[in-house]
Amino acid sequence: MSTSNTTRIAPSLLSADFARLGEEVRNVVEAGADWIHFDVMDNHYVPNLTIGPMVCQAIRPHTTAPIDVHLMVEPVDDIIPQFAKAGADIITFHPEASRHPDRSLALIKDHGCRAGLVFNPATPLDWMDYVMDKLDIILLMSVNPGFGGQSFIPTTLAKLKQARQKIDQWTQLGGQPILLEVDGGVKVDNIAQIRAAGADTFVAGSAIFSQTDYKQVIQAMRTEIAKGETSAEFTQP
Numbered sequence: 001m002s003t004s005n006t007t008r009i010a011p012s013l014l015s016a017d018f019a020r021l022g023e024e025v026r027n028v029v030e031a032g033a034d035w036i037h038f039d040v041m042d043n044h045y046v047p048n049l050t051i052g053p054m055v056c057q058a059i060r061p062h063t064t065a066p067i068d069v070h071l072m073v074e075p076v077d078d079i080i081p082q083f084a085k086a087g088a089d090i091i092t093f094h095p096e097a098s099r100h101p102d103r104s105l106a107l108i109k110d111h112g113c114r115a116g117l118v119f120n121p122a123t124p125l126d127w128m129d130y131v132m133d134k135l136d137i138i139l140l141m142s143v144n145p146g147f148g149g150q151s152f153i154p155t156t157l158a159k160l161k162q163a164r165q166k167i168d169q170w171t172q173l174g175g176q177p178i179l180l181e182v183d184g185g186v187k188v189d190n191i192a193q194i195r196a197a198g199a200d201t202f203v204a205g206s207a208i209f210s211q212t213d214y215k216q217v218i219q220a221m222r223t224e225i226a227k228g229e230t231s232a233e234f235t236q237p
C-alpha cells in the first residue's frame with residue numbers, strides 16, 4: 001500500500017548515525033522514505049548544535065530525494081543562500097527567528113527552493129495569514145524544537161485541524177497548494193490520528209532510526225496513514 005502521492009514520510013537525520021550519514025540516507029530512501037528531513041540547530045535559537053550547509057552538500061550526491069532543511073537558527077537570512085547552494089530543495093524557518101519573515105520567504109524562493117514557516121507549540125498560526133502567497137509548506141512542531149526523541153504534544157492535533165482549514169480555504173479560493181508537515185514524536189501508533197487531523201507530510205526521527213528495519217517502520221506508518229484517511233475524523237476537500 002502506498003499513500004505517497006498525497007502524503008510524504010520524511011525521516012529526520014537527527015536520529016541517524018552521524019558517522020555514516022551518506023549510507024543512512026541511501027538506506028532510508030531505499031526503505032521508502034520520500035524526503036530527507038535535515039535539522040539545523042545553532043545553540044542560540046535552540047539549545048543544541050547540529051549540522052550545516054557543508055553536511056547538506058556532502059549528503060546531496062547520495063540521493064535524489066528532496067532534502068527538507070528545517071532551520072532552527074537565528075538570524076535566518078545569511079544561511080539561506082548557503083543551503084540553496086548546498087542542494088536543499090525545501091527550506092523552512094521559525095518566523096520568530098527572522099526580523100522579516102516575508103523577506104526571508106522571498107529569499108528562499110529567489111534561490112529556487114520551496115519555502116515554509118515553522119510553528120512552535122506556543123506560536124500562533126496567525127503568522128501565516130499575510131504570507132499565504134509565499135508558502136509552499138507549513139510545519140507544525142509537535143514538540144519544542146531542539147531534540148529528537150520527545151513525546152508528541154496532543155494539542156497539536158487541534159492546531160493541525162485549524163491549519164488544515166486555513167490551507168483549504170486558501171486553495172479553494174484559487175491559491176497555490178500548501179503542504180502541511182508535522183514534526184516531533186511521530187510514531188507508528190499516533191500517525192493515523194495525526195493524518196486524520198490533516199497533516200500530509202510526516203517527519204519521524206527516533207521512530208525510524210531506532211529500528212534496524214527502516215522499511216518495516218515506514219510501511220507500518222503508511223498502513224496507519226491510510227487508516228487515518230478512512231477514520232470518521234478525516235475531512236479533506
Ligand code: DX5
Binds near residue numbers: 014070144146148
Ligand atoms: C526537533 C526536530 C525534529 C526531531 C524529530 O527539534 O526538529 O525533526 O528530530 O525527532 P523525533 O521524531 O524523534 O521526535
Ligand code: ZN
Binds near residue numbers: 038183203
Ligand atoms: Zn525538524
